[in-house]
Amino acid sequence: MILYTPLAETDIFPVSEADLQKRHCVSHNGKQLYVEEMEDGQFQLLQVLSTDPNDFMNTDYIPGTILR
Template identity: 75%
Template sequence: MILYTPMSEMDIFPESEAEMSKRHCVSHNGKQLYVEELNDGSYQLLQVLSSDPNDFMDENYTPGTILR
């Protein structure tokens, strides 16, 4: 099924309160990132929050990357 909508995935498929409490906006090396805290205390990168196109080209900030 494909949904063509301007709404985010979280608006269409809401997550539980427990999952949402593990997600945070953090600053890492001067970049704003949206991350999810994992059980071992590390963070998994979900989204880069930037208006600089070069931030999206940085291989260290690929979604899914584990940050310690």
Template identity: 60%
Template sequence: MLYTPLSEADIFPCSDKEFSNRQCISYQGKQLYVEQLDDGSYQILQLLSTDPQDFMDAAYTPGTILR
């Protein structure tokens, strides 16, 4: 048994192809885990920060598109 907040799909991914377009980037001095979309833009999946104030900024909300 695994006791984790992650979904089953995150722990047991279907294929490596789904994760090939995901990467960590630095954007405006913040580390972000993003997914590259077909049009070349990025969608934020996760903000990687130890500063609680960073999470209050709506610009880094998961789902936001970076062009």
């Protein structure tokens, strides 16, 4: 099923307060990223925060990527 909406994912699928504490905005190689801290201390990329369209074409910043 595909849901087309202007709402954010968290407005449709709410997350718990504990999950929100694990999410951070970080700078990685000069790029602003929204990540979630995993159990082992690594970070999983959730969103690229950029106004440069080339940042979204970079395969190093695909959502779900594990950052070390």
